[in-house]
Amino acid sequence: MTILLTGGTGKTSLRLASLLHSASIPVLLTSRRGTSTTSFPCVTFDWNDKTTWANPFTAATDIKAVYLLSGNLHDPAPILNSFIDLCKSKGVKRFVVCSGSSCEKGGPFHGKIWQKLEDEGLEFCVLRPSWFMENLSEPGHGHFETILHHNKIFTASGDGKIPWVSAEDIAAVAFHALTDDKSHDCAYRILGPDLLSYDEIAETLSKQLGKQIVHVKLTERQRVQGMMDAGVPEEMAKFLTNLEVMAREGRETWQGDDVEVVTGKKAISFDEFVVLNEGAWK
Template identity: 35%
Template sequence: MNSTDNKVGTTLVIGATGTTGSRVTARLATGGYRVKAASRRATTVAGAEAVRFDWHVPATFGPALDGTDRVYLVPPIGSTEPADIMLPFLDQARAAGVRRAVLLSSSAIPAGGPATGVVHQALPGLFEEWAVLRPSWFMQNFTGDHPHAHSVRTDGILLTATGEGRVGFVDAEDIAAAAVHALTDPQAPNADLVITGPQALSYADVATILTRVTGRAVVHRQLTYEQMRERLTAAGIPDEFAAMLAAMDRAIADGAEDRTTDTVQRLTGRPPRSFRAHAERELA
């Protein structure tokens, strides 16, 4: 990466303290790119200009966008209809001079689908340079600050409604690496990019790997869709969003995520990290 490329100006990273946003910000800053790190508290991030940004406070949009020509979009957390907030922001971004937008969506949500699918469908009509990143489930769900990770640490149990379905779990570091290329390469992808790790694994497979790496027994306990939805709502997740998450588990059980792609290899020139390698790095 080279910040002397005059085609790359300043990138606004929304969600700069989050799982992918923090990694995208760090990679851009390390590469010498100018970056604005946007978060609700304008948290200081090394090598970046901290700016306040809140999807629910439109007054924060203008100052955050000032002087930027590209943006990494992390949708508002927990919203089942993010387009209501995001599309007005994207109109403002285009008017402010943003030329390239890279949206973080999900492998489970196609263009025109629910939630970010509406924003995905609109993006090519708003910007000439764009990409939609559709990563599979994060490996960090098992090692970071996530209900699965907490359940593994406290009880040695993974609870899902995924049955024997398999997922191409992906390391957030690989998502960030792909995002930086999508933001900075001279030619924008202008594509829908499904991002996975190198293997499709069931949650039972994940439990086996965690057991081997940590030396502590971890098992996968299967729930029904209804049990999963009730568990999520009991944890304080709004009913509609809990139903959507439980439905994603059911789709995994039906084989919807049983795939791998070469996206990381094509964009970054290296293969994605395996779940075993991720677990050894984070937990061993």
């Protein structure tokens, strides 16, 4: 049985591919750039180009489970639901959707995908992770760049607290949801063990890196403009800023132990994460 992972170059998909490979489970990744983007088997695939959707099933005829990662789609539900229909026609039995902590069944964005999977009686699991620790430590993310080059973190999150989680833990939960004999048929909030504000994030980084990292608190308008000045499209800048405003308003203070319940291991703390990834900021 081959497991298909969309978003093949994403933080969770690559980690998930490694876990599946280590378990000797065949895996196939997708990427808009095609086969040269990873050492794992990979096919060209673009959510916005339906002519590429059949490529995975040409490359592997025994796909029975799919990991759905929608990337930067503004309205993922119509597109992913259409792809789910194609997958069903090809014999796919199980779907695992990576969403966000605020996703609710039947709601906007991934909520309508969750509703479809449940209504149609499909094997499924919806992952609702909090904010990724890797957004602070990996190139390509604004926080990483400003920490590395300016010793600053710019947000509109104010003093809002967030249960930061590592992509390693998200991948571990996804692995079980895709491979366990019994389908989970539920949603998990995948959270780190601590609620931390950006001020506390900056303090931890300062202590570990031996230099002062400052959290600069911006207004919503300042944050949107700053992202746009850095090349982020206006619509995406507003969307990302709204997530930070939600955190400022206390709407990300989720707590729970779903990572440990599913994997048998406690979620990694931010202190542990910084020690493991200290070299990223030097």
